Amino acid sequence: MNTGHIVVVGASLAGLRAAEALRDEGFTGQLTLIGDEPYPPYDRPPLSKAVLSGRLNEAHTELPQLRTIDARWLLGVAATGLDRPHQQVILADGRRIDFDKLLIATGTRARPWPVAAGIAPRGVHLLRGRDDAAKLHAALQADPRRVLVIGGGFTGSEVASSCRDLGLAVTLTHRGVAPLSGALGATVAHFTLGLHRDAGVDLRIATTVDTLDSDQTGQLRRARLSDGSAVDIDVAVVALGAVSNIDWLAGSGLLTDHHGLRCDAFCRVYTTEGEFADAIYAAGDVAYWPHPLYHDRLVRLEHWGNAVEQARVAAHNMVHDSGELRVHDQLPSFWSNQFGVNVKAIGLPAAADQVVITQGSPAERKFVAAYGQKDRLVGALAVNSPRVLDGYAALIQARAPFPPMLNAPDAPTDHDPLPAGFPHTPASATAHP
Amino acid sequence: MITKPPVQLRIVVDLNRCQSYGQCVFAAPTVFQFHGEESLEYDYAPGEHVRTEVERAAAACPAQAITLGTPAATKASR
Numbered sequence: 001m002n003t004g005h006i007v008v009v010g011a012s013l014a015g016l017r018a019a020e021a022l023r024d025e026g027f028t029g030q031l032t033l034i035g036d037e038p039y040p041p042y043d044r045p046p047l048s049k050a051v052l053s054g055r056l057n058e059a060h061t062e063l064p065q066l067r068t069i070d071a072r073w074l075l076g077v078a079a080t081g082l083d084r085p086h087q088q089v090i091l092a093d094g095r096r097i098d099f100d101k102l103l104i105a106t107g108t109r110a111r112p113w114p115v116a117a118g119i120a121p122r123g124v125h126l127l128r129g130r131d132d133a134a135k136l137h138a139a140l141q142a143d144p145r146r147v148l149v150i151g152g153g154f155t156g157s158e159v160a161s162s163c164r165d166l167g168l169a170v171t172l173t174h175r176g177v178a179p180l181s182g183a184l185g186a187t188v189a190h191f192t193l194g195l196h197r198d199a200g201v202d203l204r205i206a207t208t209v210d211t212l213d214s215d216q217t218g219q220l221r222r223a224r225l226s227d228g229s230a231v232d233i234d235v236a237v238v239a240l241g242a243v244s245n246i247d248w249l250a251g252s253g254l255l256t257d258h259h260g261l262r263c264d265a266f267c268r269v270y271t272t273e274g275e276f277a278d279a280i281y282a283a284g285d286v287a288y289w290p291h292p293l294y295h296d297r298l299v300r301l302e303h304w305g306n307a308v309e310q311a312r313v314a315a316h317n318m319v320h321d322s323g324e325l326r327v328h329d330q331l332p333s334f335w336s337n338q339f340g341v342n343v344k345a346i347g348l349p350a351a352a353d354q355v356v357i358t359q360g361s362p363a364e365r366k367f368v369a370a371y372g373q374k375d376r377l378v379g380a381l382a383v384n385s386p387r388v389l390d391g392y393a394a395l396i397q398a399r400a401p402f403p404p405m406l407n408a409p410d411a412p413t414d415h416d417p418l419p420a421g422f423p424h425t426p427a428s429a430t431a432h433p
Numbered sequence: 434m435i436t437k438p439p440v441q442l443r444i445v446v447d448l449n450r451c452q453s454y455g456q457c458v459f460a461a462p463t464v465f466q467f468h469g470e471e472s473l474e475y476d477y478a479p480g481e482h483v484r485t486e487v488e489r490a491a492a493a494c495p496a497q498a499i500t501l502g503t504p505a506a507t508k509a510s511r
Contacts (some may be wrong), residue, residue: 064502
């Protein structure tokens with residue numbers, strides 16, 4: 001199909017790259033992009049780092065368009081419904097946009113402070129979009145006594161790091177035994193304890209926030225923590241992960257759950273009857289799909305590189321016949337910069353039950369860890385070692401055995417695998433004290 | 434005389450690909466900087482006056498991680 005009308009809902013990284021790919025693939029019909037934010041597509045990774053720290057203005061995060069796409073852009077208006085029988089996207093202003101094919105790339109939003117915990121006082125922030133970053137940056141400039149970061153995943157850790165860049169007092173609460181334990185496993189994540197400690201973060205592991213208390217004006221003043229203590233704060237950042245933007249699909253008959261929008265490895269969206277929804281595809285953070293490299297394990301990857309590649313695969317498949325479809329089987333990869341340390345990972349560390357340090361030393365914050373599921377290499381992590389992962393990538397894609405035989409010159413002498421420390425496996429208590 | 438409207442520069446770095454060689458920092462120091470030893474930061478909209486430096490940076494990147502483009506034409510009518 002090279003004519004007709006393709007509508008892309010979601011005008012961020014995946015939506016933009018999909019639109020470009022559709023033109024690359026020879027689609028000459030009408031193309032419409034719909035985005036709920038008023039801005040042209042911008043990049044989110046710097047928001048928690050350079051933008052918060054004031055090194056980069058949030059307006060300077062706009063993504064490049066890489067080719068002419070001759071599209072109609074409907075920005076600043078959310079899609080609020082999908083009428084499948086009539087092949088229409090319903091917008092917040094009541095307009096209905098006809099489509100012949102639809103790409104859903106609505107991504108995720110920050111998980112809010114739970115309603116059950118009470119109305120969030122003024123001073124409680126989320127961080128997902130440009131406006132969030134601008135507001136939080138302004139709050140950090142207003143000389144807060146202390147900032148509370150709730151959640152020690154990538155975003156929370158990066159926010160804490162940025163606060164310390166600004167010289168602000170920071171407390172970070174994290175449910176697990178060490179920041180990043182959810183993504184890297186508790187065993188490897190132990191190295192982050194030193195990062196926070198040396199940066200001067202008041203780190204509270206195995207701790208959650210019970211209440212956020214405000215004064216008479218509704219301004220945040222204090223947090224009560226599960227360890228019985230209280231901290232005086234003026235700003236809190238809720239960094240408890242992301243939830244898929246699938247609410248607008250309610251009643252559409254598409255298959256969704258709390259993970260996201262179900263599609264196959266060809267980016268074709270399923271209906272609740274288990275059929276493929278005619279002419280509807282998904283890409284980016286919203287998609288929940290079986291990864292061929294991992295025995296079709298269902299994954300939702302909130303990764304920059306996945307948004308780019310899945311968008312390209314979806315675009316290809318939207319304009320090709322069933323005999324010419326491409327499968328989305330890219331090796332996952334992600335990265336983070338925090339506390340002056342570069343973290344890069346490939347594969348699916350979270351699928352692992354075992355981990356081994358293959359190069360360097362966590363104590364020196366320069367190391368590589370290999371992750372294994374049973375006897376197979378499934379992921380690798382490189383800390384301040386940004387040039388080593390290509391070799392591991394080839395091994396993972398070749399479904400190489402674990403532990404990998406590398407004979408690296410900087411291999412530690414003690415290289416017995418340890419439990420990886422994800423919820424499905426216990427952590428090693430003594431791995432990296 | 435017809436003057437072409439200035440094409441504004443937008444750039445993006447694939448930080449999965451980036452291996453922190455730092456060639457871009459040498460080529461265009463007002464656009465690319467390290468924050469910490471290995472953490473690259475950059476201005477996505479650095480301005481037309483540094484286009485030559487940015488093109489040099491993209492060409493010099495051993496990982497070929499830097500891509501140049503234009504602002505998304507979101508205001509264009511059709």
